[in-house]
């Protein structure tokens with residue numbers, strides 16, 4: 001049972017004649033006409049929110065004798081046995097969450113699903129939309145519970161999260177490393193408003209490493225210790241079984257032995273019920289389990305470095321990848337895009353099915369614009385679902401009003417389904433066909449028919465607070481409830497009286513007065529000052545609470561305030577009686593309501609795909625193909641392109657298994673970072689199913705994308721810069737695989753050149769052996785020697801031109817932003833920079849000589865160690881052998897000759913390695 005109320009709709013009234021002897025339809029029109037007249041004559045102040053009546057009252061609205069049926073009623077909830085810690089933190093928490101719920105346009109992503117077919121993509125977004133949904137919500141209305149295994153199970157993490165705004169419980173459990181990188185990344189993506197952990201993990205002074213890391217990394221997020229006993233996996237499973245919508249119940253099989261995520265779910269649901277003061281209806285919640293296998297992992301630092309969803313210089317700026325691709329029309333589409341960018345797909349079939357769809361949308365303009373128009377009219381379905389399935393513990397005026405709004409929104413949304421389906425019927429790609437099929441669900445019509453039996457045909461969701469108030473007042477059909485009809489007549493009369501009063505005042509003082517309405521003031525009077533002569537040079541005494549904004553006066557009178565009170569009283573009655581009807585209606589439609597999950601999935605995915613297609617039309621993008629090579633012809637940086645408004649200089653990117661390590665050199669400001677970032681951004685774009693800013697693109701799917709990008713030099717923080725560098729690199733080394741994409745920009749700057757080169761060199765060698773695709777930008781030209789040592793390394797540089805100044809000494813650098821093979825000839829950028837100053841020439845020359853000697857010495861020293869040199873010779877031999885084995889074109893004789901050559905080469909290298917290397921002093 002979804003809702004219960006002691007009051008029944010009064011039967012038998014439908015046979016009654018309407019008021020004022022007119023027919024019900026006429027009466028309805030008359031009543032609406034009056035209210036609409038006023039609503040159109042007044043300026044709407046602010047968007048939709050609770051009316052004054054709703055806001056002003058905390059008292060119980062109903063004298064209902066029945067209790068609301070709680071989904072978890074059998075369990076002792078926090079309300080009955082509140083832990084002390086909870087009690088302390090509760091006040092204000094619900095408000096904060098609620099206010100963020102109401103205000104944010106962004107949030108939970110409806111997950112992108114990797115799957116093998118488009119149909120799978122559909123199903124997955126139901127079953128795994130998790131990570132997406134989980135990951136998105138930057139609308140801080142997410143609460144997360146985290147628990148870690150103890151003893152031998154240390155490192156096993158269970159997480160459960162729920163967004164007050166979206167009806168989805170996301171569970172995850174995974175083994176993490178000692179750096180807890182996965183937990184931190186997941187939390188970063190979720191952006192929770194509050195994190196719950198067992199009190200035992202956070203005992204002062206003895207907190208676990210995970211606890212310290214979480215509280216240090218998320219200082220602005222509220223941390224709440226919860227008694228360990230609430231992290232109860234048995235209860236977690238029971239709650240999940242009770243709450244899970246049947247359509248998603250396969251998840252129960254998946255999680256039944258995942259004790260840690262179930263334990264988190266148990267604590268989270270209890271806590272959520274407590275702070276929200278409402279519970280979820282049984283069988284109403286989408287429950288999903290997300291591992292980290294289906295999406296590529298992008299750690300929080302990389303997401304920030306690449307400016308995926310937030311620009312770290314200006315948080316409100318749209319100069320992010322999200323900003324470039326976001327042409328979505330719905331909150332759900334926006335969330336889905338955001339979550340996809342943070343967690344791109346791994347499954348080639350799913351990505352290609354999205355690309356097919358985008359291609360169709362680009363080729364079929366009618367379909368593109370038709371779908372866009374259809375999608376743009378949808379409201380936030382997830383938000384509505386979430387509200388529909390939460391059972392308030394108290395029945396107040398705001399609750400009543402909210403329920404009426406919900407039924408109006410539900411009707412509005414369901415009425416849009418046929419036009420969306422009709423548009424999709426023109427499509428040819430499997431993904432769109434699959435969404436079209438998913439909308440052929442008789443439940444949509446059933447619910448709508450039931451709604452229409454009690455709600456007026458022309459009731460619909462509209463913008464503007466007064467307009468929406470009118471919609472709510474007249475939502476229920478006339479003759480359904482006699483008392484409701486009487487209350488509405490009373491309301492209309494007060495509205496007429498208000499109009500009349502304002503007209504009389506205008507006549508009395510010969511002033512151009514207008515009736516206005518706002519949620520905070522109710523009805524009030526407005527007057528423009530221009531061309532107005534005030535009697536006795538000032539406003540009449542009768543006008544009180546005067547405010548002035550530019551050339552507009554706003555005020556009221558004692559009589560108008562009284563009328564407002566009458567209006568509020570009448571409204572309360574209307575909402576009360578409409579609520580009784582609406583609650584009963586919701587009870588009836590409740591069993592079908594879960595088809596909205598399908599609709600939400602379809603709308604958000606279509607919105608995202610339309611948005612990606614739209615981005616292609618704004619700039620010239622190309623469809624990527626998936627191979628084992630990253631090869632992008634004339635690639636452009638997507639964000640730079642958007643910022644500058646003109647095409648940046650394009651460059652080719654080529655990395656393959658044989659040449660998987662690229663060393664990029666070039667002076668400061670020559671475009672190295674831009675080049676590196678555009679490679680990573682294009683990789684992500686390809687893996688969410690977007691076209692790319694290039695002439696041709698082939699992409700190897702990356703399981704993870706890592707970046708280490710240097711911050712600007714800061715002499716004061718050099719030591720900490722070095723530590724940050726080392727931590728970031730160590731994270732990459734511990735987590736990257738041969739299928740990863742790694743971007744490293746400027747490593748080893750926070751220490752002496754000698755150490756810097758040494759560290760860079762050993763890290764490079766480690767990564768070269770790992771076979772990940774790596775782009776490594778550096779100012780240490782010494783590293784370019786790696787190309788001669790390893791066949792899979794290639795040097796590239798950013799070209800610059802040096803233009804001599806008129807006085808023959810000062811030199812100007814012209815940046816071409818063009819990539820070229822080989823390493824940069826521009827050594828000692830610092831000295832070049834110094835040359836451009838007024839330093840005496842002899843000082844510069846001496847600096848050049850000393851620098852050259854030092855670098856030669858460093859290099860020679862580094863390569864003088866016989867053991868290291870032997871190791872490298874071994875590695876080169878193995879690499880060449882593998883290449884030979886793969887080269888199927890060689891006939892046996894050529895292969896033998898080739899192998900002989902390799903042997904000779906290897907022996908020479910070994911001998912060389914043991915000879916001492918002369919170091920020039």
Ligand SMILES: Nc1ncnc2c1ncn2[C@@H]1O[C@H](COP(=O)(O)OP(=O)(O)OP(=O)(O)O)[C@@H](O)[C@H]1O
Nearest residue numbers: 648649650666667668669670671672673674675817
């Ligand atoms: N391909 C390009 N087309 C047009 N402008 C570019 C391009 N690449 C870089 N730029 C411009 O040059 C500026 C400097 O580029 P970037 O930061 O990539 O240089 P860098 O070589 O990494 O510098 P540093 O070594 O100092 O970090 C960018 O802010 C951008 O405005």
